[in-house]
Amino acid sequence: MKLMGVPLSPFVRKVAVVMAIKGLEYEAQPVMPGDASEAFRALSPLGKIPVLVDGDFSVADSSAICEYLEEKYPQHSVMPQGAEERARARFLEEIGDTRLVETASIIFIEKFANPTIFGKEADLERAAEAEHELLPPYLNYLESQVPPEGYLFGDFTTADISIVTPIFNAAYGGYCVDAARWPKYAAFVDRVAEHPAVIQVREAEQQFVTAMASSS
Numbered sequence: 001m002k003l004m005g006v007p008l009s010p011f012v013r014k015v016a017v018v019m020a021i022k023g024l025e026y027e028a029q030p031v032m033p034g035d036a037s038e039a040f041r042a043l044s045p046l047g048k049i050p051v052l053v054d055g056d057f058s059v060a061d062s063s064a065i066c067e068y069l070e071e072k073y074p075q076h077s078v079m080p081q082g083a084e085e086r087a088r089a090r091f092l093e094e095i096g097d098t099r100l101v102e103t104a105s106i107i108f109i110e111k112f113a114n115p116t117i118f119g120k121e122a123d124l125e126r127a128a129e130a131e132h133e134l135l136p137p138y139l140n141y142l143e144s145q146v147p148p149e150g151y152l153f154g155d156f157t158t159a160d161i162s163i164v165t166p167i168f169n170a171a172y173g174g175y176c177v178d179a180a181r182w183p184k185y186a187a188f189v190d191r192v193a194e195h196p197a198v199i200q201v202r203e204a205e206q207q208f209v210t211a212m213a214s215s216s
């Protein structure tokens with residue numbers, strides 16, 4: 001199998017963690033977001049990463065990929081059992097993939113990617129607005145959803161990594177969830193970060209970041 005996309009993408013990281021949990025080996029192909037090549041656009045019509053290639057089959061979109069992996073490779077399930085829990089897991093995944101990524105990415109882009117990768121000046125006002133105004137309403141909601149111990153549905157699921165992977169990006173910009181304001185969610189982020197599959201994926205991510213920093 002091949003996973004296309006850079007490991008710093010919250011969506012690529014989410015898929016990589018699911019693959020690690022399922023013990024699936026893959027070749028990582030570091031395609032940048034928005035890659036305009038005809039070959040990539042044929043696989044990802046929206047131009048977005050990640051894309052999974054599995055033999056003759058390929059699919060884009062992290063949620064579509066994770067659902068495919070769950071159905072095709074059911075070992076070490078990453079979905080809870082039961083209609084209600086699955087619906088809730090998908091909704092939490094959606095929050096992670098949309099509002100959480102949109103707001104946390106501003107901190108990542110302004111305080112890390114722009115100054116470090118793209119050689120652009122950081123817009124610190126925009127980053128502060130994201131941190132203090134845009135992100136908090138979603139953290140308030142997640143604080144009400146995460147358990148005081150363990151994961152969302154017992155065993156680790158796609159939803160667990162989905163509601164944390166955007167925070168890993170913001171952390172590159174020096175962000176840390178305020179444990180005084182969101183104690184359950186801050187502890188949950190730490191717990192997810194300590195999961196062996198997450199550690200494994202983030203080690204590979206670190207190698208990518210180090211290589212990227214030394215080449216820029």
Ligand SMILES: N[C@@H](CCC(=O)N[C@@H](CS)C(=O)NCC(=O)O)C(=O)O
Nearest residue numbers: 009011033034048049050061062063
């Ligand atoms: N819903 C998609 C979102 C993927 C996405 O937005 N990826 C970003 C990189 S983190 C991207 O490729 N952006 C390029 C673009 O929008 O042109 C998923 O879950 O995979």
